[in-house]
Amino acid sequence: MRVTYTPARGTLRELAQAYTDSFAPRDGDPKKVPDFVETIVYTPNTAVLMTGRYASEEEARRRGNVINGVGWWFKPWFYQHAETALGRSGEFVEYVPTREYYHRHTRALFWEMKLILPFGDRWWCRWLLGWVMPPKISLLKVTQGEAVRRYYHDMHVIQDMLLPQHKVADALEFLHTEMEVYPIWLCPHRVFKYPMKTMIHPEAGFELNQRQGDTSFAQMFSDIGVYYAPGPVLRGEAFDGSEAVRRLEEWLIRNHGFQPQYSVSELTETNFWRMFDAAHYEHCRKKYGAVGTFMDVYYKCKKGKKTEEEVRAAEAAAVAEVANAEKND
Structure with missing residues (x-):
């Protein structure tokens, strides 16, 4: 994999535009579109x-090219290695073995390991213990108590959001105001237009605007990943994680954004279906007799501060309410 690292400086809006230009050339030349972007x-x-x-191995081994095996246990974490581009005079290029490129963020769990194991990025820790990274997430969850889980929920942000590419600059400014979490991960995602409306769908009439990155059959979206402790928490200031997530979710709904449900969610059932289109889903549930038999997708995903037992109780109450309404009809 031929990887090019380009430093960028400016306002959040200027950084968002530079990010868009990196994979959606303004002249529309397909030869300028890379295979991978972040x-x-x-x-x-x-x-x-x-x-x-x-790139071929032959190209990578040509004289003067730099090959960087980022997957070795003793290597610096990838996000820290990439950050060195900011200290250089311009962009630089290196060749990374393809499989190691795919797993470039695995050892550091993007940058979450800096919170889990603060000294994990030190050279001596990488040399001695880097081979055991990362720890198994399921093991970490099993060993944390309820008090720790709730503290983590309030004092830490782990969010992904999918929204139209032309909204990325607005999202970065909103996140800075509401959460002030850095680093932030950006990755493009194309959302196709289908004959029927799916739960995740492009904006209505997007093909008429033809914004940068859009085509007649798909709208360019971006995944924005926010994983770390917020600035106020790091400074010892007050921060309400649940309320911040609620404001983020409301902002996403207003801006045609979608929240992957593996992240922390405070969506009410009403807002969940404001975010995701339920028409096709509900049609299939009724057609195949899933209502009252299988848990609704909202209750499969909804956690927030609720425990598993509380979620199941809420879902049972909702099913009973639907059954009573149908009986009265």
Whole structure:
């Protein structure tokens, strides 16, 4: 994989535009579109744009080319390695073995390991213990108590959001105001237009606007990943994680955004179906007799501060309410 690291500086809006330009050339030249794209926003004024193109081993081994096996246990964590681009005079290129590129964020769990094991990025820890990274997430969850889980919920952010590409700059500014979490991960995602309306769908009439990255058959979205402790928490200031997530979810609904449900969610059932289109889903549930038999997708996903038992009790109450309404009809 031929990986190009390009430093970027400016306002959040300028960084968002540089990110868009990295994979959606303004002249529409398909030869300029890379195979892989990501951007890491390190501060409100700095980011590193990364693009990857498949390359042969022969090309990688040509004289003068740099091969970097980022997957070795003793290597610096990838996000920290990429950040070194900000200290250089311009972009730089290196060749990364394809499989190691796919797993570039695995050892550090993006940058979450810095919170889990603060000294894990030190050279001596990487040399001695880097081979055991990362710890198994399921093991970490099993060993944490309810008090720790609730504290983590309030004092930590783990969110992904999918929203139209032209809204990325607005999202970065909103996140800075509401959460102030850095680094932020950006990755493009194309949402196709289908004959029927799916739960995740493009904006109505997007094909008429033809914004940067859009085509007649798909709208360009971006996944924005926010994983770390918020600035107020790091500074010892007050921070209400649940309320911040609620405001984020409301903002996403207003801006045609979608929240992957593996992240922390405070969506009410009403807001969940404001975010996701339920028409096709409900049609299938009724057609195949799933109502009252299988748990509704909202209750499969809804956690927030609720325990599993509380979620199941809420779902049972909702099913009973529907059954009573149908009986009265």
